Amino acid sequence: MGLDVKWAQDWLRLSAKAMAEHRVELIELDRPIGDSDHGENMDRGFQAVLQKLDESPPETAGAALKAAAMALMSKVGGAAGPLYGTAYLRAATSLGEATDIDPEALAAALIAARDGIVARGKAEVGDKTMIDAWTPAVDAASNAAAAGQEAAAVLEAAADAAEAGAKSTDPLVARKGRASYLGDRSAGHRDPGAVSTALLLRAAAEAAAGPAVGTGAGAG
Amino acid sequence: MGLDVKWAQDWLRLSAKAMAEHRVELIELDRPIGDSDHGENMDRGFQAVLQKLDESPPETAGAALKAAAMALMSKVGGAAGPLYGTAYLRAATSLGEATDIDPEALAAALIAARDGIVARGKAEVGDKTMIDAWTPAVDAASNAAAAGQEAAAVLEAAADAAEAGAKSTDPLVARKGRASYLGDRSAGHRDPGAVSTALLLRAAAEAAAGPAVGTGAGAG
């Protein structure tokens, strides 16, 4: 049995929890190379996601991610809004009506998400953005899926790679987003969006591995 | 006997009267090729000039023009503020402490005023600005002074030339100021600043020719 709407809901609920818990950390990361709002943005955005899930429980994983996309685009307020919004929207499209998501479909959805961020933000690996977490993550997920691993393991590989990718932004000079205003002075700081990406993918892995969380899980 | 502080005060009071009377006309001229405020700007500016003159009556023509310059720069609000402000300031500097201004000194002050506008706004004749009124005006004034004419006649020559200069802006395409945003569509309209310049120089001629006007005239 692959992943379903319960997983998607758990993922989003664990994401909201992670954003709330790491709110201050993400704000502090955004301070030296941004405008000190990434934690606030993500927390607000995922609170809106929770509200949407409660208001109208989705029938499929795709529907859950689409609802999340709309909430993030409307409520985040910063660059992360259209970026994550587009990512979740493309992932939702990739998943379609699927109710039993196998590892290949999962990896394809993650690739679609990453491609959406690239389409929206035009960043490449090395530009010191969330793409530096997403691209190694989707590569790791694809490899794990191709190697025949379970969905939970695929997501764990993605989360591990995203964490490493986030760390890899430390020495980089930003070429996209607000941090690019700082030029060389952006080096020596970790990109906040890459860190939030790692947190979100870790939440996805936890949702696939662990027991149910939160309230409205498993409507499908 | 040349011009004195009484002339300068009369000039400024007649200017204020002209701006109030032509307020709507200047607004209408500024509508198709600007932002419909030139009449409002000039009226407000010269009301502030009157207030300054009443508050502290100037001792010399130079002091009167300097007070007017400061009032115009602060209260006009549009391009005409720094432009006329600089003009009156340079004219004041040119006149210095003079209490008996001969036609040569008068022409020199007008030239200084025009040069101030050029220094501030970088416009040339043909750019469809107030310079298209000022430059023929100072040329006519210089010629009249060199030909040995009286101050009143010098100013009348300047006013006549400014009026012709203002009319000459009708077919021009604006290359400076807001009207330049319109490109070719600025042709077929008279420049409001050139018209206000003609009105101000006409006021100068009337002040030199006629009897005293207003209240606080002739403190020097």
Added chain:
Amino acid sequence: MTVGIVVVSHSSKIAEGAVELAAQMAPDVDLVAAGGTDDDRIGTSLEKVLAAVEQSLVDSGGDGVVVLTDLGSAVMTAESAMEFASEPDAILLADAPLVEGLVAAAVAAQGGAGVEDVRSAAEAVGSKA
């Protein structure tokens, strides 16, 4: 009818002020401000931008809409809004400085320029007139 213009800024004050400034030279052009987050913090809001674009599509009666933006994330929000808009093909995003480009675009629209020319007017803004 003229081309409509939407102003997407991180600040509702900037968007409103820019609209007031441009309106002086373009009184017949529909200028719509979409600044700030939905709760008026500094940031952008897809909902605000989408609502502004849809209003502008109606106001401009088929003549098209040009969108101006300030910083990069406003561009991304505007692009997202275009994907959700009812007539994406009628909307052009200008790569121009917000305030200066808006005045140029508004004057072009007031003069009856088409949507492509309005965008070009914004993008052509160089040194200050």
Added chain:
Amino acid sequence: MTVGIVVVSHSSKIAEGAVELAAQMAPDVDLVAAGGTDDDRIGTSLEKVLAAVEQSLVDSGGDGVVVLTDLGSAVMTAESAMEFASEPDAILLADAPLVEGLVAAAVAAQGGAGVEDVRSAAEAVGSKA
């Protein structure tokens, strides 16, 4: 201490909004808004600009001041103010888009750049990051 920055706009809303936006990325930089006429119509005021520049000269403690402007008459008002300022040589006018240039200048000032480099940062603003 950092370089001070003065924002001269025809609109007090634009000037204030731009300062709020830039302050997020440059919390230690003194940013002073000088927008609108003295009675807050659309336009510029020598008195407001001069007061802003003098305040900025003090705030910046000798590090210098960069002035950003929107349309042409704001440039002329700023140049006039510089003639009356107590330390004209410490003030540089940037030929840059107001909002976009301000953010770049503020970030440069926050990073400790000198007055010439702060101006250059504003003037180097190209496509949106």
